[in-house]
Amino acid sequence: MTEYTSELLTLLASRGHLHQVTDAGALDQLAAKETITGYVGFDPTAPSLHIGNLASIMLLRRLQQAGHRPIVVMGGGTAKVGDPSGRDDTRQMLTEEKLASNIASIKGSFEQILRFDDSETGAVLINNDDWLSELGYIEMLRDVGTHFTINRMLTFDSVKLRLDREQPLTFLEFNYMIMQAYDYLKLSRDYGCRLQLGGSDQWGNIINGVELGRRIDGAELYGFTAPLITRSDGAKMGKSVDGAIWLNEDILPGYDFWQYWRNVDDRDVGHFLRIFTDLPLDEISRLEGLEGSEINAAKEVLANEVTTLVRGEEAAASAQATARETFAGGGAGNDLPTLSVGEEGMRIGAILTELGFTASNKEAKRKLAEGAVKLDDVPVSDPGTLVEIASGAEAKLSLGKKKHAILTR
Template identity: 80%
Template sequence: MTYESDLLRLLEERGHLHQITDAGALDALAAKQVITGYVGFDPTAPSLHIGNLASIMLLKRLQQAGHCPIVIMGGGTARVGDPSGRDETRQLMTDERLAANIAGIRGSFERILRFDDSETGALLINNDDWLSKLGYIELLRDVGPHFTINRMLTFDSVKLRLDREQPLSFLEFNYMIMQAYDFLVLARDYGCQLQLGGSDQWGNIVNGIELNRRIDQREVYGVTAPLITRADGAKMGKSVDGAIWLNEDALPAYDFWQYWRNTDDRDVGKFLRLFTDIPLDEIARLEKLEGAEINDAKVVLANAVTAMVRGADAAKAAEGTAATTFAGGGAGEELPTLSVGPEGMRIGAVLTQIGFTASNGEAKRKIAEGAVKLDGEAVTDPGALVAVADGASVKLSLGKKKHGILNR
């Protein structure tokens, strides 16, 4: 389909489109007027990770195309937990923890989206503002009749858990009703006409569209983005060491930058389209690079994403650290550091405390594999004592990608 609106053309060109409800009607609406769209984020941690970045980019593209994005903080829905893609019930959080998580997450949106009083300025809203005020009888009476158990049982988020004979609590079963009610409130109070999200949210989005149609006879729309996986099949947002967090206090800028720098050659073009504003013709040039030259494209990717998420200074410092560490053989200022004390520290404890290994047992295996080096020299003794002279430093390396600085 050839789209007329800047919005759907931009989403398609950048690789963000997977499913659309009534694409023709949404395209015509977006071509003639400013529309308001939203994505919901449940604050289950004090930082989002790069799996969430794909959804934030949907809002960024919405704003770039001349429309108004709404960030919904799920202070209400997070009290229940989204069963989508999960094998077990989410742990319930206190009000204090939810408030702290929302405060930690807010900065990521403020760096990536434009918040102002203009027609297309982003809004950040907490759905607890209306969900916590709902009476149970009121919800059952006004919203309950528009949902059938038969249909709810067909959604993947429910079927997957039941097929695996894993418990799905009544609490979680209500999540899709709460999310649909969000869309109803946003349409009524903010004129919101569009919900965006990942492909796993399709069922929840359709529920909200149908609830608007049945209660208010209002036409609203939904767009989902494809599930983003790496060329090796791994889900975007994770590494062997855990989530790639957006916040600096959860993951140093150098490690964030390095994740993108280590992108598989096959993913470079896709990630440049999805996660940067680099022009498409330049991306086409970069993704055609071969051999060692593809590393130049990876540096462009790492710099662009890090600058957007962490700021230009963080990107510049991370690139400088990488250049010093890998090209010059030195020790960049952004590398993680650990003090071994005047008495020194055993190498296994060093690797674990600096965060390179999860346990001393793993540290021993890495040493046996020959993957551990101090100032470029392989460490072969798992019981070796690492001592650093006063005022000096030692470079610790685990494999080719993990480097740190040891001092006294």
């Protein structure tokens, strides 16, 4: 691994965040002698971020830990266009009201992970709609558009892959890279921002911003990307059989969030501890060296550390207690999802689908036939079984070893 003089690049490289960087030597020297302002953009296309976004938030956390100032840019303006990077289809158009609602819902995740204050290294959260929506179309074309050639834009992966697959790319989306580049120019002028960070799929967009700042203002700007996080089995990070692993508690319960990390592949433990926690590297080396059943202790550390970072200590402790009671003691912890079957009860197949344990009644029937479903630890195989709960009582429903819920009246 390359040795750096600055705490910033040393930290990013040692924790596994480094993929590509523009002029690493110059950035290293700059970070070693002065406080750098850097930013990451997040388009508010949903009411919560997911753990794929968490990797980018960690870039800002590392920036702040190394004594620099992070800027969170909420893409209220760019989200009106939609980033075509890594997509085969056009993003759904969101209303102003929906974007504002999403931003309000997302802000808490940043406030949990970053330090926002008035100090030199205090994080700042801003919305690029504040300046993008004020730009006139002709003004944008004259001042910014002249610095982009169609020839070059067609070579970037976000455009090239869509065209190669013969998938439509709208003229609206084609403007996304220009808007993101203008963001960097604006942040350079108004905040002295010198560094943009992001996932490796953003490299082309970041380079455009670096070059635009140099061409218009003669600014020395830098770009940094982290590798896109994938699991050891090749699957995309942040997905489970039930969908995205959301950061917000109101969308994904704390127990389910904790369980995702507790159930990662043995081979991913060390890598994820470096990326998503602040544990010392020597302790991570010790944990990832555990073998056999002992690796489960390392997975619990991972689950606790990430859940504490994203949801807080109380959420992590509660989820761990629920897991131990459920798996070790045969009980039913407080954090398990709960479903009321009502006074008339519900068929067990419908319950499985209602909880999201199965995607359809057909899948529920298959799981029941396989003997994967238990009610209070007793196997159930008939999808027509009527589950009735007495007033004030409850029952534990289990699908396999990892999915559990509490049924009430």
